[in-house]
Amino acid sequence: MATISPSRRVRRTPFTDGVEAAGVKGYTVYNRMLLPTVFRSVVEDYHHLKRAVQVWDVACERQIEIRGPDAGRLMQMLTPRDLRGMLPGQCYYVPIVDETGGMLNDPVALKLAEDRWWISIADSDLLLWVKGIVYGFRLDVLVDEPDVHPLAVQGPKADQLMARVFGDQVRNLRFFRFGGFDFQGTAMVVARSGYSKQGGFEIYCDGTANGMPLWHALMEAGADLDVHAGCPNLIERVEGGLLSYGNDMTRDNTPHEAGLGRFCSTQTAIGCVGRDALLRVAKEGPLQQIRAIAIAGDVPPCDRAWPLLAGDARVGQVTSAAASPDFDTGVAIGMVRMTHWDAGTVLQVRTPDGMREATVREKFWI
Amino acid sequence: MATISPSRRVRRTPFTDGVEAAGVKGYTVYNRMLLPTVFRSVVEDYHHLKRAVQVWDVACERQIEIRGPDAGRLMQMLTPRDLRGMLPGQCYYVPIVDETGGMLNDPVALKLAEDRWWISIADSDLLLWVKGIVYGFRLDVLVDEPDVHPLAVQGPKADQLMARVFGDQVRNLRFFRFGGFDFQGTAMVVARSGYSKQGGFEIYCDGTANGMPLWHALMEAGADLDVHAGCPNLIERVEGGLLSYGNDMTRDNTPHEAGLGRFCSTQTAIGCVGRDALLRVAKEGPLQQIRAIAIAGDVPPCDRAWPLLAGDARVGQVTSAAASPDFDTGVAIGMVRMTHWDAGTVLQVRTPDGMREATVREKFWI
Incomplete structure (x- = not known):
């Protein structure tokens, strides 16, 4: 396969220096950002992920920050998932569809407060859809991409490693919950989540300048745990049935086709974009x-x-x-x-x- | 530099088989599609582009097709450029901005008919912005990505080569005009345009199945013209001052900062998105x-x-x-x-x- 040509348009992340030093061998481009795909070999990385702990540069999971009085209303317009029971501190997997029920993204939403959310996106410029809806409906929110960069810690020894850097409290995080944890004086969101079935966390690194210090801290703290730079592993994610937007489903597909019908509460009166189309799909089945x-x-x-x-x-x-x-x-x-x-x-x-x-x-x- | 990993998400184009057979050495990813960056070497490709003729796989310039009664109104909402004098058969370079005047893309628009347009996009999912605006304003248009794939023919011998494949009429096309030309029974849009200063055309290849036949036809017709597979050349485009969205300007920049103020007719009553912000910029200057x-x-x-x-x-x-x-x-x-x-x-x-x-x-x- 050919090499990938450098340009500013294909963005480096706050962790790319660490990724390069760790000997990355392959990249893909995800949200116009570099995403590593292989370090030693896909098979070696796979075995290591299942037995030890890895640090993943997943900064390409860009954040869309939504804040303002209409933030909650906007979020419920964006997804067919019923958000009424969602509390601050929770992560929800939220399929996002267009007016025909075609999937535009399958992000994880983090409710930071009633009037402040992050959407941690898969590979499409969902920001432009959100901004278009906000403009069209004159909603009172600000929408932007903050200087926040996810770094995942995945593998069976993830709890051990994370406790050494963020304290034992991090072990108490339940799945798809997040909390604020200090790193060298900066409060960072840490969630128990990630794109593998081996368990672990995603650290929402706050500030580009904190990127390499955080990378080094994890690598140093985990030396005896055989910590290694890693990345979402193709074999492991397919074994686990973790879908990839753009690969396994696109705008052509409804959430029901993607097996995500359980996240669509179109029967309740939530009034999201695409509700009419999805009601039809829910009735007839995919x-x-x-x-x-x-x-x-x-x-x-x-x-x-x-x-x-x-x-x-x-x-x-x-x-x-x-x-x-x-x-x-x-x-x-x-x-x-x-x-x-x-x-x-x-x-x-x-x-x-x-x-x-x-x-x-x-x-x-x- | 690392290699680029294969996945369906980074889309191949109808011409990728030809690009690979021609020995592509580097790619970038543009609109989630493969865009070649180098064949022999960037310097060799550069000299060749200036003296002969090249065929470029620029299918990553995806098209947004807009059709319906509100198509003209929507187009004028999308860009600060005054479109009132634009005729079918013309291409216009149309900066597209958000409500603050920040650039979302700098595409070329093709007016196919009063109620049918293509937007040939730079590197951002402009489709999602357009769909968001259409939904918010309940405009009566259909918006989609058609099965159309630009193939550029660039270089001083482009006219000669194109005439052999599309007939001598193609020589009469003026800059930034297009017409319909037959290729093996399919009418295709051909424009005098392209991302170099060496002159040439862009063929809007209609239908994936026509991709490789078109590629081969150009290569065979141009053998004695030293035709070669090529791609946008970094050196040549910088010499010529051809901007690259995502490299040279982003959503942080106004068209005026990008030196595109002449395409912003915010003084006239065109009512585009971002008009208020751009009026302010036009008054004060960047x-x-x-x-x-x-x-x-x-x-x-x-x-x-x-x-x-x-x-x-x-x-x-x-x-x-x-x-x-x-x-x-x-x-x-x-x-x-x-x-x-x-x-x-x-x-x-x-x-x-x-x-x-x-x-x-x-x-x-x-």
């Missing part, structure tokens, strides 16, 4: 849906949608795939039509290296 | 503005803003830079405060490789 797919044989890199075939008929597509060492099979995420989505259905998938047998599974590898 | 900057000595890769200094004071920044073989100097684009923006002002620029002398110029190298 015609296709995300499924775990086992692939037999070797798995080439998946850089485009691979057709899923039943005989000559296209009945879906695979959009993320990898070879799993732990489960000794190809693991994949696909979108399958209802005629063929039952567990155990055997299909063919057309990869660039030829056809492979693809079996629809009941669950991901968790 | 405090900083884009300038051509000559840099003495060698020029490292510019992957972040480099401070421009007058003594200890920061008076601006350089955001694009390269070493120019033809002009035997470092060429750069910078944003300079009014206190130091006069031609001939000698400043220092802090690059990652150390300080360099930086001289503000009257004009770019054209």
Whole structure:
């Protein structure tokens, strides 16, 4: 594969110096920012993530800050998820859709206060959608991208490492809750969350200047825990069924197709954008849906949608795939039509290296 | 520099097979799509572009199609440029700003008909802003990304090559005009435009399936013209003062700061988003503005803003830079405060490789 060319437009993060020093070998670009994809090798990184602890530069999870009297109203306009019971200190996974129910992003929202929220976004310029809605409805809020940069600490030893840097109180954080924790005199939001199934935290590093000090502090405190620079791992996330916006679902898909129907409370009177369209979908059910797919044989890199075939008929597509060492099979995420989505259905998938047998599974590898 | 990791999220284009076969060595990601940056070397590509003809995969210039009764009204809401005199068949460079006058994109608009437009975008998800405005104002238009993919033909021999594939009529196209031209039975929009100063065209390839046939047709027709796969060339674009959104200006900047004040007709009653803020800017003038900057000595890769200094004071920044073989100097684009923006002002620029002398110029190298 070709190298990635430097430019200011593809933004470095406050942690890029650390990432480079740790010997990053591959990047992708996510929200016009560098996101590491491999350090030692994807397989080595995978095994290490499952047994130790890693520090991930996920600053590309940009924040949209919303503050002002209409902040709560705006947030509920943006997502079909019912936010009425949400308290400050909670994180909610909030699918965001357009007027037709097509997904625009699948971020995590943090309620900082009744009138102040962060939206921690997946890969699309959701800021522009939010600003357009705010302008169109003349809402009384300020919307901006703050100088805040998530750094994830993931793996079975994450609690140990985090306690050394932020104190034992951090162990008491429940899943998808956050609190304020001091780092060298700056209060930072720390949440128990992250894009792996190995457990861990996301530190919302406040201020670019705090980036490398925080990186170094974690690396030094975790030396005996075998801490290493890491990144979201393709194999581990596919095994765990963690969806990737832009890969596994796009604006073409509803949350129901992405298996996120449980986050859509369109039956209640919340009046979000896309409610009418999603009510229709909720009533009829989706015609296709995300499924775990086992692939037999070797798995080439998946850089485009691979057709899923039943005989000559296209009945879906695979959009993320990898070879799993732990489960000794190809693991994949696909979108399958209802005629063929039952567990155990055997299909063919057309990869660039030829056809492979693809079996629809009941669950991901968790 | 690290390699770029494959995923569906970083989209291939209809021409990527041709780009790969031509030996692409570097990519950037632009609108979540692959954009080649170098084939032989940036310097070889540069010399070749100025003497022959190149075919560029610029499919990452995604199109936003707007159609419906409110299309004209929406377009005029989106840009401070006065569109009242624009005719079907014309391309207009249209800065697009938010309510504070901050630039969201600097696309080229194509008026296909009174009720049908394309916006050929720079690197931001402008589609989400447009959809937000449409939703907020309940405008009667459809907004979508069509299956259309720009392929540029640039260089002094572009007319010759294009005439062989599209017929001699294509030579009569005036700058920033477009027409419909047949390619193997499909009518395609062809405009005299492109992101170089060497002249040429942009073909709005209609339909993914037509991508590689079009690529091959151009390569075969131009064999004796020394046609080669190419891409926007960093050196040539900086020499020519072609701005890059995300590099040289961002949402932090007004069009006036970017030197685009002549495209802002805020004095006339066009009622665009951001008009009030831009009226204020037009009255007072910008405090900083884009300038051509000559840099003495060698020029490292510019992957972040480099401070421009007058003594200890920061008076601006350089955001694009390269070493120019033809002009035997470092060429750069910078944003300079009014206190130091006069031609001939000698400043220092802090690059990652150390300080360099930086001289503000009257004009770019054209």
